[in-house]
Amino acid sequence: MKLNIEGLLVYFPYDYIYPEQYSYMLELKRTLDAKGHGVLEMPSGTGKTISLLSLIVAYQKAYPLEVTKLVYCSRTVPEIEKVVEELRKLMDYYAKQTGVKNDFLALALSSRKNLCIHPEVSSLRFGKEVDGKCHSLTASYIRAQHHSNPSQPVCQFFEEFDAVGRQVPIPPGIYNLDDLKDFGRRKGWCPYFLARYAILHANIVVYSYHYLLDPKIADLVSKELAKKSVVVFDEAHNIDNVCIDSMSVNITRRTLDRCQTNVETLQNTISRIKETDAAKLREEYRRLVEGLKEANVARETDIYLSNPVLPDEILQEAVPGSIRTAEHFVGFIKRFLEYLKARLRIHHVVQESAPQFLKDIYEKVCIDRKPLRFCAERLRSLLRTLEIADIADFSAITLISHFATLVSTYSKGFTIIIEPFEDRTPTIANPVLHFSCMDPSIAIKPVFGRFQSVIITSGTLSPLDIYPRILDFRPVTMASFTMTLARTCLCPLIVGRGNDQVAMTSKFETREDFAVIRNYGNLLLEMSAIVPDGIVAFFTSYIYMENIVASWYEQGILENIQRNKLIFIETQDAAETSMALEKYQEACENGRGAILLSVARGKVSEGIDFVHHFGRAVIMFGVPYVYTQSRILKARLEYLRDQFQIRENDFLTFDAMRHAAQCVGRAIRGKTDYGLMIFADKRYARADKRGKLPRWIQEHLTDGSLNLTIDETVQLSKHFLRQMAQPFRRVTTRTFLSLFNDLNQA
């Protein structure tokens, strides 16, 4: 189908388009026209991805000088693959319609673990091992050694790529991870480095958030992307947490012990090299004295060790004299390490800001701010000089050096919290130093600054205005789209009371209340009797779920539920959970139906879709507030209040509601799908909570569906399910859609 969107010819690979897709494209085009940033919300299952792709590709084709590249960031590998498949469909459609052979280059990029084809390296199980092994085969000095000593093993795929791969551009086309591997195998080139090299001139790049947001990775991968790129963050409702995680550092006693061994290794290596090859150290020293930047040519493979974001003017400066020679630097690291060890030997919680920390460190071990700032850079240089191949072992010392650099670079937006033990186990000493980032805008600022358009989009972004505030940017468009439906296929209900009129809530004071737990049990029991196929129930936390399930068992509720459906439980163990999930789906396929008990913010709530009969009802037991007693959270809330004028309660409610919306949104994954959304807490009925739900859910919340009892819920659900059970004819939607199309084309 061809569309005319404000004068832009857009090819859309489907025969029908939903009105909301049309308006989504419209907003998107305006954002691109304005060369600004946008925040767009559209429910999942309405074809967000294809709308995005077809509009931006059309824009690229129409104005090749205005938008040179699309960078599409997604969260997981399956999602990346899905995007590439949609793109393939679109490009095929283009080729069919225009008759011109596709000249676009689009590719997916992932970690070495997913792209490596070296038989030995790719058989390793963990990402870190793969990276380390790869580094030990491809680092520039290893390759230099290989020249003089051919028995030194190197990766022949990389050698091949390095020899010819750069001159021959990868032919245009759509490459997902498997395609890249195939291509690499055919040519004998390393797909990972090929992809990393090819993103520089690709038209479309699909990769994970971290390649842009994590400063340690972004520096290597995305450094040279052009300003005229459009960046899309899909499923971005958690983007602030990703930003924060990428800048935070946690240091435990174990990290320090490992770091200690690293330091010893360094020391030994230095003294060994001094005896055998002192010229090497002298050469490094000379370079540092002259403040020369490393020549970046042919160093592509070394940058596994990278430094966190630093202001450029510091990088231009020479390394301070006190850490110039290798011995001095090792001594410096040792002092820093001992200082950290001493700090971790505490009996009460300490919270301080970065300046306080720096002052204390100067008083205790005479470490200035400046050498600290250069710590990561200096360590990188040293490791390279010492030619230590097995870099994976040095993760601890690298982490410490990153911490040193970050703590001395940023005086604001970070806090240091040292806890002697975990909250749950106050008797067991397990000291942790959290260097916690509180300001997500620090990590994402370079992205907004560098690219002309950044689009943040997801199915659940409400309330929209909070994202620009916490990420500190100025969007030109903010829009929330709802779903147009041929039939009301979602039915949100807020259950506030049990049949005995006791209020149902997971509020802290009443969560242990016997009546509340019984009512929750009754609700699940009643629903299990009337809902066909699968039911997914979400609790607020693992502990709460354990408590409730235990007392349901004692009350015999569990047994009654099991008469209707099988019960599966999500646990903290990933393998167990995926097993439970598999069996749950099997039970749903068998027609008997099943119940999956899981936890908001858990694995199930974030990445797993329950299409059609896998999820006919979602029950949200309680409001999924984050654990408010955590000190890191408290510090962050305080920071938000001071810097962004966002009150604690507003943020907590916002956070709880986005997770609740994320959970209940799992059931509706398309327009032919249908499902009940039951919010079992009386607090959902309040305007401040209800108002923070996405618009497409709010629209279906009538006054009649607030504060219901269990009986009323059952009645409404029965009615809804009976309606949905009527044969659904595509014709109704079709007439509606073609009518819309006529209007549009006229």
Next chain:
Amino acid sequence: MGARTDKWRSGIKQIIIIIMDDQGCPRCKTTKYRNPSLKLMVNVCGHTLCESCVEMLFVRGSGNCVQCNTPLRKSNFRVQLFEDPAIDKEVEIRKKVLKIYNKREFDFYTLKEYNDYLEQVEDIVFNLTNNIDVERTKQMMEQYQRDNKDIIQRNKAKLTREQEELEELLLQEQQGSEQRRLETLQEEQRQLQAKRKNKQALLDELEISKLPAAVLLAQHKDRASQLETQIEKQKQNVKPANIFSTGIMMGQTVSLASVSRVEEVLYVYQPLCIDTYGPPVPELDQLGRLGYLNHVRTASPQDQAGGYTSGLACHRAVQDAFSGLFPS
């Protein structure tokens, strides 16, 4: 099973703690684990002894180190801060050295010189800690101290620039948090007062008014909710609007319309006109012709170099004289 794993885990932790507390006195072999109140001490040589051993061995105030035979004084024993006593020693030395080598960055012309100086300091510390060339290094230090006496004296009180920055940041932080604390305290008090007043008003009304209690209660509820919204609004008002990264205030729309024209008469300069109420004052160029210049000292060549002419002084004197006239 859960209980068992927990037990197992705590056992592991216990072991870890034992390993962590493995530090002990090398002489009497007491460890931190066996005696939690054990205090380890360290002296300039960087060897550890526990407090009671120090008391015992150094009763006379001085003695030799058990491990390296260095003569030590009892008063120089410090509590060991770090796990590695060598670090304690190094920090001790470093502090001493930094007292003498206290040049700041602005004492140097180039950054390179400063960096070389830093490295030199680091070398000295390194040598002293690792007992390399101790005598020579000490001599060097003394020499330096003699040569740079006044600089050392002068820099004693000065902080480095970075430390100054840090102090400033800390001060800001303190002030900020103090101010915020006060603000929130005041705000809370104000709200509390308002609520109390409201409550009292209800009680009074219930006492005096003739209206039925239900109506009064409803009124009160209404008022309370109004108060709530007011407080809510105040909270939003008090806080200053946040500024976007672009420097544009949040929530403010940028108007691109041209600024409206102001319809006013522009200011026009009018030369000052003073009425002296007497005969007209002679102009500068008339002075010579009218003979005024005959009565003043002629300007010497030195005076004229700066642009002085006798006419200038004469003109001023004449002006002074004429403006002193008043009409009778």
